[in-house]
Amino acid sequence: MATILVTGGCGFIGSHIVDALVERGETVRVLDLLHPLAHDREPAYLNPAAEYVRGDVQDSELVARCLDGVDAVSHQAAMVGLGLDFGDVVDYVRTNDVGTATLLRELAHRPVPLVLASSMVVYGEGRYRCAEHGVVQPEPRTRTTLERGSFEPPCPRCGEALEPESVPEDAPLEPRSVYAATKAQQERLCEAYARETGAPVTALRYHNVYGPRMPRDTPYAGVASIFRSAVAAGQAPRIFEDGRQLRDFVHVRDVATANAIALATGTPGAFNVASGEPHTIGQLAHGLSAAVDGPEPVTTGEYRLGDVRHVFASTERAAAVLGFRARVSFVDGVGELATAELR
Numbered sequence: 001m002a003t004i005l006v007t008g009g010c011g012f013i014g015s016h017i018v019d020a021l022v023e024r025g026e027t028v029r030v031l032d033l034l035h036p037l038a039h040d041r042e043p044a045y046l047n048p049a050a051e052y053v054r055g056d057v058q059d060s061e062l063v064a065r066c067l068d069g070v071d072a073v074s075h076q077a078a079m080v081g082l083g084l085d086f087g088d089v090v091d092y093v094r095t096n097d098v099g100t101a102t103l104l105r106e107l108a109h110r111p112v113p114l115v116l117a118s119s120m121v122v123y124g125e126g127r128y129r130c131a132e133h134g135v136v137q138p139e140p141r142t143r144t145t146l147e148r149g150s151f152e153p154p155c156p157r158c159g160e161a162l163e164p165e166s167v168p169e170d171a172p173l174e175p176r177s178v179y180a181a182t183k184a185q186q187e188r189l190c191e192a193y194a195r196e197t198g199a200p201v202t203a204l205r206y207h208n209v210y211g212p213r214m215p216r217d218t219p220y221a222g223v224a225s226i227f228r229s230a231v232a233a234g235q236a237p238r239i240f241e242d243g244r245q246l247r248d249f250v251h252v253r254d255v256a257t258a259n260a261i262a263l264a265t266g267t268p269g270a271f272n273v274a275s276g277e278p279h280t281i282g283q284l285a286h287g288l289s290a291a292v293d294g295p296e297p298v299t300t301g302e303y304r305l306g307d308v309r310h311v312f313a314s315t316e317r318a319a320a321v322l323g324f325r326a327r328v329s330f331v332d333g334v335g336e337l338a339t340a341e342l343r
Contacts, residue, residue, distance in 0.1 A: 003027040004263060005070045007057050007103065008077030009050065010034060010043055012213045012343065013117065013206070016256040017074055022049045024260060031055060031066045032077065035095075038215055043343060045213060057099040063106045072113045072263050075103060078186075081179060081222065089178045096182035097189065104193045111197035113266040114190060115259055118203040120167070120248070120272070122184045124174030126311035128162035130155040138162065140176055146303045151241045153309055164246055164310035166278075169205070169270045169317050177306035187270070200268040202322075204258055207274035207313050211252035211333060216342035224249065227285045227297075228337055236295035240302045241309075243282030248274040248312040251328035258324045267322050274313035275326040284334065291338035 004021055008014040009030030021028045028050040034042060046052065055062040057077045067073070079088075079095040100116075107114065130136050138153030145151075155162055175181040187203050194201040210224035216232070227237040250273060258273045285297035318324045 001025055001027060002071040003069055004072050004074060005029045005066055006074045006076060007031045010046060011038055012215060013209060013252055013255055014076040015045060015213060016252045017259045018047050018050050020256040020260045022047050029066060031057060058102050060102055060106060063103055067106055067110055070112060074115045074259055074263060076117045092178050092182045097185045100186045100189050104189055108197055111199035113200045115202045115262045116186060116190050118187055118205045119183045120205050120207045120311055121180035122173045122175055123167050123171055123311055124176040125153060125308045127165040127167045127171055129165055130160060130162055133157045143305055149301060151309060166312055166314040168314040169272060176308060200266040202262040202267055203270040204262060204273045205270060206255055207248035207250050209252050209255050210249055210337055212340035214342050223281060224284060227288050231288050231292060231294045237285040237289060237297040239282055239285050239297050239299045243280060243299045245281045246278045246310040246312050248278050249284060249330060250275045250326055251333040254326040254328055261322055261324050271318040271322050272313035272315055274315055276315035277330060278312035279330055287334040288338050291335045
């Protein structure tokens with residue numbers, strides 16, 4: 001039986017990881033700040049079998065105490081989402097990158113396997129193929145093109161339409177928002193820790209995670225939480241752009257399973273954690289409303305400059321190397337989310 005530290009273990013994903021580890025018989029210690037952007041009180045769902053330490057992963061002395069006797073670390077603590085505006089940049093860098101650097105500095109004195117919560121946002125725009133030029137990397141979308149409703153990125157060489165494809169883990173990292181840049185930097189810092197210490201690091205690139213315990217009514221939440229909050233309030237979900245953006249929605253219990261496998265095996269490398277079945281943003285909104293006979297979603301044409309058009313995952317490497325496959329179907333998961341309690 002191993003002792004595992006889960007940073008951010010009171011949060012949406014982290015708490016499900018704690019549950020999965022406790023169920024497997026592990027001893028679990030949680031370090032969580034209970035940041036007011038994510039929590040207005042201590043969640044009622046916390047697993048009583050775990051040990052909880054309240055504090056900041058940027059606190060070196062506290063991190064060192066939490067690492068005492070630990071066999072592996074699941075690093076989930078982070079500031080997530082696109083946020084409100086560029087004014088959030090310092091908070092993102094401080095929380096995500098300085099926090100990770102602080103954890104790694106202390107881990108270097110007692111190297112153990114590390115699992116990092118990374119994200120599909122490190123890819124930027126997903127993988128695209130041009131009929132003439134093959135796989136290409138589109139330029140970032142501009143405010144001018146988005147304003148006129150041109151949402152699909154064209155081929156950067158000939159300007160023709162592109163076909164989106166699933167993104168493999170060896171795709172180049174092309175972060176296109178502050179949050180994405182901090183997640184890519186987290187991966188780089190963890191790679192340096194692995195090289196210096198020899199300890200295995202697993203970077204799990206989560207795609208669009210959804211499910212029970214999502215935070216409600218916050219601009220830092222993902223689209224599933226925003227739509228679910230609208231449905232709960234009896235309001236029509238507001239779909240940005242034209243609703244045809246493709247994403248891979250993966251249930252939080254599947255994400256917890258992927259973390260438990262990575263912690264148990266110590267398999268190094270980066271892995272997409274996804275369902276392998278892309279769906280549109282519009283399908284998510286309509287599915288949530290239909291599950292509770294809610295208002296019909298409204299497609300607004302609005303946009304966020306930091307958003308990308310299509311990104312969905314290749315899950316072949318995670319299945320072959322890590323031994324992970326998602327189990328919860330989109331229909332079942334969305335049906336559950338429609339009535340699940342949010343945080």
